[in-house]
Amino acid sequence: MPREQHWIIAEPSPAAAxxxxxxxxxxxxxxxxxxxxxxxxxxxxxxxxxxxxxxxxPESLPNLRQAAARIAQAIAAGEKIVIYGDYDVDGIxxxxxxWHAIRLLGGQVDYYIPHRIEEGYGxxxxxxxxxxxxxxxxxxxxxxxxxxxxxxxxxxxxxxxxIVTDHHEWRESSGIGDQVSGGGEENAPNGGIQQSAxxxxxxxxxxxxxxxxxxILHPRLPVGTPYPNPYLCGSxxxxxxxxxxxxxxxxxxxxxxxxxxxxxxxxxLAALGTxxxxxxxxxxxxxxxRFGLGLLKETKLxxxxxxxxxxxxxxxxxxxxxxxxxxxxxxxxxGRMGHAQEAVEMLTQADETRAVQIAxxxxxxxxxxxxxxxxxxxxxxxxxxxxxxxxxxxxxxxxVLGAEGWHPGVIGIVASRIVGRFNRPTIMVAxxxxxxxxxxxxxxxxxxxxxxxxxxxHLEAWGGHEMAxxxxxxxxxxxxxxxxxxxxxxxxxxxxxxxxxxxxxxxAQVRQLTLPVVRDLERLGPFGQANPRPxxxxxxxxxxxxxxxxxxxxxxxxxxVKQDGAPMKCIAFGAxxxxxxxxxxxxxxxxxxxxxxxxxxxxxxxxxxxxxxxASA
Numbered sequence: 001m002p003r004e005q006h007w008i009i010a011e012p013s014p015a016a017a018x019x020x021x022x023x024x025x026x027x028x029x030x031x032x033x034x035x036x037x038x039x040x041x042x043x044x045x046x047x048x049x050x051x052x053x054x055x056x057x058p059e060s061l062p063n064l065r066q067a068a069a070r071i072a073q074a075i076a077a078g079e080k081i082v083i084y085g086d087y088d089v090d091g092i093x094x095x096x097x098x099w100h101a102i103r104l105l106g107g108q109v110d111y112y113i114p115h116r117i118e119e120g121y122g123x124x125x126x127x128x129x130x131x132x133x134x135x136x137x138x139x140x141x142x143x144x145x146x147x148x149x150x151x152x153x154x155x156x157x158x159x160x161x162x163i164v165t166d167h168h169e170w171r172e173s174s175g176i177g178d179q180v181s182g183g184g185e186e187n188a189p190n191g192g193i194q195q196s197a198x199x200x201x202x203x204x205x206x207x208x209x210x211x212x213x214x215x216i217l218h219p220r221l222p223v224g225t226p227y228p229n230p231y232l233c234g235s236x237x238x239x240x241x242x243x244x245x246x247x248x249x250x251x252x253x254x255x256x257x258x259x260x261x262x263x264x265x266x267x268x269l270a271a272l273g274t275x276x277x278x279x280x281x282x283x284x285x286x287x288x289x290r291f292g293l294g295l296l297k298e299t300k301l302x303x304x305x306x307x308x309x310x311x312x313x314x315x316x317x318x319x320x321x322x323x324x325x326x327x328x329x330x331x332x333x334x335g336r337m338g339h340a341q342e343a344v345e346m347l348t349q350a351d352e353t354r355a356v357q358i359a360x361x362x363x364x365x366x367x368x369x370x371x372x373x374x375x376x377x378x379x380x381x382x383x384x385x386x387x388x389x390x391x392x393x394x395x396x397x398x399x400v401l402g403a404e405g406w407h408p409g410v411i412g413i414v415a416s417r418i419v420g421r422f423n424r425p426t427i428m429v430a431x432x433x434x435x436x437x438x439x440x441x442x443x444x445x446x447x448x449x450x451x452x453x454x455x456x457x458h459l460e461a462w463g464g465h466e467m468a469x470x471x472x473x474x475x476x477x478x479x480x481x482x483x484x485x486x487x488x489x490x491x492x493x494x495x496x497x498x499x500x501x502x503x504x505x506x507x508a509q510v511r512q513l514t515l516p517v518v519r520d521l522e523r524l525g526p527f528g529q530a531n532p533r534p535x536x537x538x539x540x541x542x543x544x545x546x547x548x549x550x551x552x553x554x555x556x557x558x559x560x561v562k563q564d565g566a567p568m569k570c571i572a573f574g575a576x577x578x579x580x581x582x583x584x585x586x587x588x589x590x591x592x593x594x595x596x597x598x599x600x601x602x603x604x605x606x607x608x609x610x611x612x613x614x615a616s617a
Contacts, residue, residue, distance in 0.1 A: 005499075005611055006499050010506055025520055029517070033047060048523055051287070052264070052291055058240050061219070062217075062224045063215050064217060067165070068241060068245045080137055081140065083098050083141075084123055085344065086114075087335030088277070088335060092273075092331055093234075093238075094238035095113065097239055098238045102245070113339070113340045116335045116336065117408055120472075137161065138160065139163070141166065146170050163213070163216075164213055166218055166234070167218060167234055169463070219237065235269060235277075267295060271295075276331075276332070280530030281526060286526065293320070297317055303347040306352070307327060310363045319525060330365075336409030337372075338365055346362075369409075369410060372407055376410055376411065379403060397425075397490045398426070402478050408439070411429070419443060423500050424498070427471070429473070436474070436478050438473070440469045442466060445497045448465070504535045507539060513536075513607070515604070535592070539616065541590055541615075542587050544562045561590070568606075569606050570590070570592070570608075573608070591610045591612070592607040
């Protein structure tokens with residue numbers, strides 16, 4: 001449990017009481033909605049009661065009709081269609097959505113997923129040449145392709161059409177500075193960043209970035225009316241394209257009942273990609289995630305059932321935690337430790353027996369990934385100590401680590417753990433055979449992709465967004481890159497940014513946290529990026545007796561507290577080391593997340609303590 005954090009408690013809004021009255025809910029819920037930027041009563045009602053009717057119409061996405069019409073034409077003509085996907089959860093689920101859609105509509109479709117280690121992120125010339133030679137007449141990229149200038153030209157020269165669907169950053173001719181960050185994994189394109197624009201808004205040329213491309217779908221494409229949801233991820237884009245494709249094939253705004261049922265089922269795949277890719281869970285993204293999560297328990301998709309069973313979640317109502325920490329890591333492990341092709345097979349054409357085989361394999365790969373991650377993390381911590389990186393050293397504004405033998409598919413996860421430990425932007429580089437492949441994670445306020453742009457003279461390729469990025473470099477340039485990156489961070493990272501912050505929605509009294517109120521808090525989910533689980537501050541609570549160490553090794557603390565006579569049970573995970581410092585009658589301020597605890601048929605409210613400090617005056 002972090003001990004040195006700056007608590008930032010949101011100012012109470014004078015509009016909370018009025019909004020609460022309008023919604024017939026607690027002022028606590030109203031305040032949290034306002035903190036999420038939802039203050040209009042109608043918008044708040046939609047937030048609390050999301051509906052698939054709230055999804056934006058397909059035609060509001062620029063170029064979507066053209067893309068759907070071309071795929072519908074290919075289906076009608078019996079042309080071979082190949083989906084070129086990505087190896088992370090977003091790319092895997094996007095590929096599956098589009099594959100099912102085209103197959104259901106009678107199309108001839110295959111997919112191609114690059115090998116993470118051997119090919120890297122994005123489209124590559126050898127792969128697209130192979131796809132063209134296999135007889136494909138149309139290639140549709142999902143979750144990649146926005147910088148594939150050479151590959152698009154190669155595809156066009158072969159007389160094959162390319163539709164690009166992507167949500168990652170492109171590069172304006174002036175550089176990276178004004179770009180809006182996307183979501184997802186670090187994505188370093190093969191061959192480096194292209195300094196070109198998708199489109200000048202004043203230009204009548206459709207695709208200057210990919211002049212040989214038939215159509216580009218991108219939620220932030222600067223053409224026509226901006227799409228209302230700029231944070232749509234790869235699986236969300238695939239869902240929208242599948243929707244429009246059904247309309248195009250049916251020749252009407254309504255799709256067939258069979259296809260409609262498929263689209264509803266496909267929200268479960270879109271939910272996996274949306275949550276795993278860490279895009280903001282608000283608006284349309286939250287609607288997709290909410291409904292998709294609700295369908296996972298009873299999903300008809302054979303591969304999803306096998307995946308859920310492998311995680312021991314069969315029959316359970318699933319939430320964003322289950323996706324982010326139990327299901328997504330299994331899908332990602334295949335790409336990190338092997339080839340994601342099998343994960344896509346599981347979610348597309350595998351029968352029940354084969355799906356179970358693949359799910360079992362994914363579980364084995366995930367366990368191997370976890371073991372390797374622990375090993376590399378310990379090695380990384382040892383290297384931090386050798387290099388003098390310390391959390392209390394304000395001169396240390398960034399961390400760059402590298403070693404021979406590190407697995408490129410795991411270092412991004414380890415970089416996240418190093419950031420969690422030191423609260424510094426961190427780059428991890430796997431070195432070998434004179435080459436280095438790196439992955440980075442950042443802290444709020446430090447734009448990682450811009451930092452790599454500033455250090456580009458030492459890199460062969462780089463890409464990503466504000467919070468995550470990837471790179472490749474010659475091994476001999478690693479030390480120079482490390483110096484350049486740390487020099488850049490010294491100027492860009494302020495001392496205040498190095499201090500971990502704990503953002504709290506509002507103060508609450510223990511007696512306010514009743515079962516009905518906490519059930520209403522759960523309705524604010526699914527929780528994730530831009531919609532975190534509500535964090536409350538209970539001030540000046542008194543320990544009602546000594547704390548108790550729990551857990552196999554006593555790593556956690558169980559507390560009983562009271563405030564103005566109202567009792568509450570609390571659990572503080574990872575706080576076992578504080579056992580000797582807490583007196584039985586100590587008064588504390590607690591930062592908590594209320595949860596509903598069900599045990600032996602008894603349902604009660606419990607507080608998960610995320611931070612504690614002596615009671616403030």
